Amino acid sequence: MDSALVGSFSKASLGGNVWRRDNLHKNCFSVRVSRCRAWDILESYCGVGSQQHLFQRNTGGTKEKSTFYRGHDKKFLVNATAGNPLESEPEAYNPKSIWNSIKNAIDAFYRFSRPHTVIGTALSIISVSLLAVKNLSDLSPLFFTGVLEAVVAAFFMNIYIVGLNQLSDIDIDKVNKPYLPLASGEYSVGTGIMIVTSFLIMSFWLGWVVGSWPLFWALFVSFVLGTAYSINLPLLRWKRSAVVAAMCILAVRAVIVQLAFFLHMQMHVYKRPAAFSRPLIFATAFMSFFSVVIALFKVFWICISLLEMAYGVAVLLGASSGFMLSKCVTVLGHTILALVLWNRAKSVDLNSKAAITSFYMFIWKLFYAEYLLIPLVR
Numbered sequence: 465m466d467s468a469l470v471g472s473f474s475k476a477s478l479g480g481n482v483w484r485r486d487n488l489h490k491n492c493f494s495v496r497v498s499r500c501r502a503w504d505i506l507e508s509y510c511g512v513g514s515q516q517h518l519f520q521r522n523t524g525g526t527k528e529k530s531t532f533y534r535g536h537d538k539k540f541l542v543n544a545t546a547g548n549p550l551e552s553e554p555e556a557y558n559p560k561s562i563w564n565s566i567k568n569a570i571d572a573f574y575r576f577s578r579p580h581t582v583i584g585t586a587l588s589i590i591s592v593s594l595l596a597v598k599n600l601s602d603l604s605p606l607f608f609t610g611v612l613e614a615v616v617a618a619f620f621m622n623i624y625i626v627g628l629n630q631l632s633d634i635d636i637d638k639v640n641k642p643y644l645p646l647a648s649g650e651y652s653v654g655t656g657i658m659i660v661t662s663f664l665i666m667s668f669w670l671g672w673v674v675g676s677w678p679l680f681w682a683l684f685v686s687f688v689l690g691t692a693y694s695i696n697l698p699l700l701r702w703k704r705s706a707v708v709a710a711m712c713i714l715a716v717r718a719v720i721v722q723l724a725f726f727l728h729m730q731m732h733v734y735k736r737p738a739a740f741s742r743p744l745i746f747a748t749a750f751m752s753f754f755s756v757v758i759a760l761f762k763v764f765w766i767c768i769s770l771l772e773m774a775y776g777v778a779v780l781l782g783a784s785s786g787f788m789l790s791k792c793v794t795v796l797g798h799t800i801l802a803l804v805l806w807n808r809a810k811s812v813d814l815n816s817k818a819a820i821t822s823f824y825m826f827i828w829k830l831f832y833a834e835y836l837l838i839p840l841v842r
Contacts, residue, residue, distance in 0.1 A: 572645045576659070578626040580828045584835075585622050588721045588751075589614050591835035595743050596729035596736075610733035613674045614725050620667035621683050625690035627660035632694045632701070676732035682724030686716055710759035718752035743841040746781055750774050750838075754831055761824055768809045771830075775802035781841065790842040797837045801830060 593611045597603060630637060630646045637647035645651040651659075664687065671680040692700045693712045702708040726744055730736050753774035757767040775798045782794025808826060813819040 572650045575643060576627060576630065576645045576651065576656075577623055580825065581626055582619060582622055584717075584828065584831055585618050585721070586615050587832050587835040588717070589618055589725050591838045592722055592725045592744075592747060593729045594839035595726055595741065595747065596734060602734065606733055607729070610729055613670070613676070614679055614728055617667050617670040617674070617679060617683055618686075618725075620663045620670065621686050621690075623663040624660045624667065625686065625694070627656060627663070628691065629694040629703075631656050631660065632696050674732075676728050678724045678727035678731060682720050682728070685720055685724075689716055706760060710756050713759040714752055714755040717755040717758075718748060722748040722751060743838065746778070746841050747838045750778060750834065754834065758827060758831070761827065764809075764812075764814060764820075768805065771805055771827075772802055775799075775805070778837075778841075785842055787842045790840050793840045794837060797840075801833060805830060 590611060593607070593614065597607070630644055631653065634646050634653070637644050642648055646653070646656050667683055668680075668687075671683045674680075689712045693702050693709065695701060702712055722744060723740075727738055731738060753770050757771050761767055778798040779795050779802075782791055782798065785791045785794065808823065812823045
């Protein structure tokens with residue numbers, strides 16, 4: 465069978481029988497595919513040397529052998545261009561490569577989301593929601609559902625705000641924050657736009673479905689201020705002005721988060737009338753100082769002084785509490801945070817960009833820590 469197959473190829477390529485060659489070209493197109501595949505089988509099971517020997521045996525010489533190989537190649541080209549795909553071995557399944565791709569995608573989104581702001585948003589909502597709790601029976605599934613609705617909707621809006629900021633600052637971030645996905649080229653501009661648009665729509669959709677007007681208005685005001693803060697349009701991009709930037713951050717972090725999410729729990733979840741308690745007023749005032757510090761961080765010692773003043777007020781407020789647990793925790797907690805802040809500030813090298821960046825992230829940690837103390841202020 466092998467010699468017959470090879471003999472038929474040699475006759476067609478050498479032109480020994482013109483009628484048969486023409487007939488093969490016209491009427492036996494599919495047979496060529498089978499022959500080519502059969503030859504591949506011969507090549508896979510026979511060595512190169514045995515193939516050459518077999519072919520020389522049927523054609524009688526080296527010259528004919530090379531002619532056959534050229535004819536063999538031409539047949540493959542004709543079949544490929546005729547629209548009959550050649551079969552190839554399937555790519556091997558590589559779970560490690562797939563897992564690495566998934567990890568890289570998660571890591572890129574993690575950096576895009578600016579996790580320190582996401583953590584701050586989640587902690588602030590949980591902390592303020594606890595201020596609406598009056599007794600242990602309030603810690604019901606209804607409470608956790610209301611908190612989850614607020615956290616998820618605010619998370620979606622947070623992704624929109626930080627993503628829009630990165631889209632507006634790509635050239636700046638290539639120098640200052642080259643690890644961000646848009647600045648590094650991991651995300652294209654189109655991908656960034658798609659992400660922020662999707663999360664904006666999901667945030668408003670969830671706020672509308674929940675049916676809580678305090679929550680919806682918190683999302684809407686955050687959208688307006690976040691857009692005005694970053695987008696490069698006439699009369700906008702408020703981040704260019706330190707004072708206006710501070711006002712935006714103060715409005716979102718200090719006022720909207722405290723008041724709107726408290727009212728979401730108070731009015732929507734517990735169906736109680738709006739009320740501004742002493743702990744809520746303290747939380748709003750204290751986080752106003754923190755928000756100004758974060759916005760005006762470049763004015764280093766002024767910011768440190770503002771924070772120390774805020775901690776002093778917190779200590780006095782805690783000392784005046786009628787609840788012993790609240791008094792002990794708030795006085796001791798804020799005293800420790802004030803001392804840690806002062807000692808850390810004195811060791812910062814203001815000429816080192818790395819040291820200033822590290823201290824800036826430390827300020828965010830103090831920001832998180834405060835939300836752990838706020839629910840205990842009574």
